[in-house]
Amino acid sequence: MLRGMSTVALLANDFEGAKRWYTELLGVAPYFDQPWYAEFRIGDYQHELGILNGEFAGQLGGVPATDRPGGVVLYWQVDDLDAAIVRTLELGATVFQPAREFGEGFTGASVVDPFGNVLGLMHNAHYLEVLAAGTTGTPAPVR
Known part of the structure; x- marks a missing residue:
């Protein structure tokens, strides 16, 4: 049933800051970049790492950000x-x-x-x- 990781979506209230941070970390800019969501393709299998703008989390299936990781x-x-x-x-x-x-x-x-x-x-x-x-x-x- 589970065939492999498709996309992981992280949440960021500082959406622009998160895009800059992950661009710096990964060495590539997002290939998909909209006001509500940006996505990078990375690694050997071009897995998708997405950043969901916290302003849109409830509308797009994300969960609200908290003040602690988990x-x-x-x-x-x-x-x-x-x-x-x-x-x-x-x-x-x-x-x-x-x-x-x-x-x-x-x-x-x-x-x-x-x-x-x-x-x-x-x-x-x-x-x-x-x-x-x-x-x-x-x-x-x-x-």
């Missing part, structure tokens, strides 16, 4: 967890969950962006196996 943490694959944490902190994020090992080949952390959203960062051996397999469907060994 809810689901979506982890994004990173090549270097420590460097990813440092980069987000340089841009004004704060540590939510410090770096830790989830199991052999899986390390992760999460930060809170300047707009109150939790951003998960993970180095995931399984992700690398799937990526290395390409279209053959046969997992390649982890390096």
